[in-house]
Amino acid sequence: QRYALLFMPGSYGSKTHPLNFKVGYYTSVAGLGLSPGDVVINGSVYVRNQCFGPGNCVALDNFWRSLSNLTINVTTPGFGCYSGEFWAVSQAAPMRRVHVNGFATLMDYCTGPSFASGGFIADSAFDGSTVVNGSQQQWLVRNSRLDGWTNGVWNQVFSGVVGAPAQCFPSQKSCGGPYTTVATSPVTREAPYLYLDAAGNYQVFVPAVQRNASGTTWAAGRTPGASIPISRFFIARPSDSVQTINNQLSRGKNLILSPGIYRLEAPIRVKHDDTVVLGLGFPTLVPQDGNAALRVSNANGVDLSGMIVDAGPERSPVLLQVGSGRSEGDDGDGNDHNASNPSALQDVFFRIGGATPGRATTALVINSDDVILDDIWSWRADHGNGVGWTANTADTGVVVNGDSVTAYGLFVEHYQKYNVIWNGNRGTDIFFQNELPYDVPNQAAWMEAPGVDGFAAFKVAPGVTSFRGYGMGSYSFFNQGVDIFADHAFEVPTTLPLASLNDLLTIFLDPSHGSGGIRHVVNDVGGSSTKANPDTPVTVVSYP
Known part of the structure; x- marks a missing residue:
């Protein structure tokens, strides 16, 4: 089941009778106001550890849930240790456009050992308390405001955040950390959202592109952008055929995907500029015949937000493709280039296996220029249904062929060759896990070439002349009882401008069950991560 829990504008709960509730799997909680202050919850909206036995309470599997577009006045009387706004999540659990007044923690420290692997916050503000990072291994906060931040673990990244900790990488006694702090985000587009206007009509608000920005979009009033009336959307249900959906898109309609599982015999096709595809309640697209789930032509200003794409029973060469350019490298003709009106993907999550058996070659391919990727988790499952080296096969999680592509919060895991291949020029990635x-x-x-062990987690192609990366980490846990090595985690041209890559790290996980490791951080630079230095970041501050 999938759920969208939507709150009409107004105030919920009180100091004496607060509203406190838990957010589970496949649930999106959102306010229906134009601004976060239009929906106020006096209480808390929380996620806590899952306990799998005595002494085994963790947040490592707290995926696929979200919180957005509301204000929380933290009111938790009688909660004891659980007093506060607990958001103990891992990947694919974004918080957007949320104003928290009161104590907030990203770690559930009330049961242990409390391991967590998040996470993503954007366009949010925290007042009245220092946010507790606690055990969160890594986290990205983008274009938000903080009153404080307690600590780092491996890779805490802040981009365009007012009140962010000062740059401090690797961790040091003098400044804490590890913190990667980027003063402004180069180009952003916040996620579209459903709201009720003053006349009681539903509309979808599409925030405008922001450049070199910091802080929230709503700090000085209404978020810049435009509203689209609900009449210009086709509201799809899982029972609708892909032909029906595509007919509506071809007529110029935008698309809302209501909660559920969409089994697709052909791809959803987006052909028109400025089309919005908005998912509510984690709609899940599953190709059935080796097709893609969704294809975007060389249109400008397309926005895809809030969905899961599962690989299906027949191998798909690609699950989601943006732009119909050449399959490898920059097309060079500039036809898909429109920097003033970039397309964007926000909270788009991919799975190869785990929920249902599936196979793919590549999950996400970006051929268009200037695309913004904002919170992407591309996951070849390491547990769940249909999991195994020859079962849920998939080469690569993300391939970027377009120029001037900007990514924030790129989580890409467990693919069988390169996890990310970046072929475009002038690209930027802020946070990689x-x-x-x-x-x-x-x-x-698992050999890249004769004499080259393993595959890099992130490969920048040899012909690329410019690329910027900040706060990028790769971890190893080879659990088959034999020594497996990757020669390096990051593979990039040595001819990139100086300090193109900043704050890189590798980590060897779980020495009691893991083997092998990573020999170098980037190319042949940086030390090794093996059983000799487990759970310890091996870092490169800048390269080349």
Whole structure:
């Protein structure tokens, strides 16, 4: 089941009778106001650890849930240890356009060991308390406001955040950390959202592009952007055929995907400029015949937001493709280039196996220029249904062929070759989190080339002349009982401008069950991550 829990404008709960509730799997909680202050919850909206036995309470599997577009006045009387706004999540659990007044924590420290692997916050503000990072291994906060931040673990990144900790990487006694702090975000487009206007009519608000911005879009009043009346949307249900959906899109309609699972015999096709595809309640697209789930032509200003794409029973060469340019490298003709009206993907999550058996070659391909990627989790499942080296096969999680593509919060894990391949010029990635595949059966099965062990987590193609990266980490946990090595986690041209990459790290996970490791951080630079230095970041501050 999938759920969208939508709050009409107004105030809910009180100091004496607060509203406190938990957010579970496949649930999006959102206010229906134009601004976050239009929906106020006096209480808390929380996610806590899952307990799998005594002494085994963690947030590592708290995926696929979201909170957006409302204000929380934290009111938790009688909660004891759980007093406060608890948002103990891992990947694919974004918080957007939320104003928290009171104590907030990203760690559930009330049960242990409380491991967590988040996370993403954007366009949000926290007043009245220092946000507790606690055990969160990594986190990205983008274009928000903080009253304070307690600590870092491996890779805490802040981009365009008012009140962010000062740059401090690697961690040091003098400044804490590890913190990667970027003063302004180069180009952003906040996620579209459903709201009720003053006349009681539904509309979808599409925030405008922001450049070199910091803080929230709503700090000085209404968020810049435009409203689209609900009459200009086709509201799809899982029972609708893909032909019906595509007919509506071809007529110029935008698309709302209501909660549910959409089994698609052909791709959803987006052809018109400025089309919005908005998912409510984690709608899940599953190709059935080796097709893509969604294809976007060389249109400008397209916005895809809030959906899961599952690989299906037949191998798909690609699950989601933006732009119909050449399959490899920059098309060079500029036909898909429109920097003033970039397309964007926000909170788009991919799975190869885990929920249902599935196979793909590549999950996400970006051929268009200037696309903004904002909170992407591309996951070849390491547990769940249909999982194994020869079961949920997938080469690569993300391929970027377009120029001037900007990514924030790129989580790409467990793919069997390169996790990310970046072929375009002038690209930027702010925050990257990766785990290499756990289930490599032997070294011979995982070789980039003769004499080159393993595959890099993130490969910038040899012909690329400019790329910027900030706060990028790759972790290894080879659990088949044999030594498996990757020669390096990051592979980039040595001819990139100086300090193109900033704050890189590798980590060897779980020495009691893991083997092998990563020999270098980037190319042949940086030390090794092996059983000799487990759970310890090996860092490169800048490269080349």
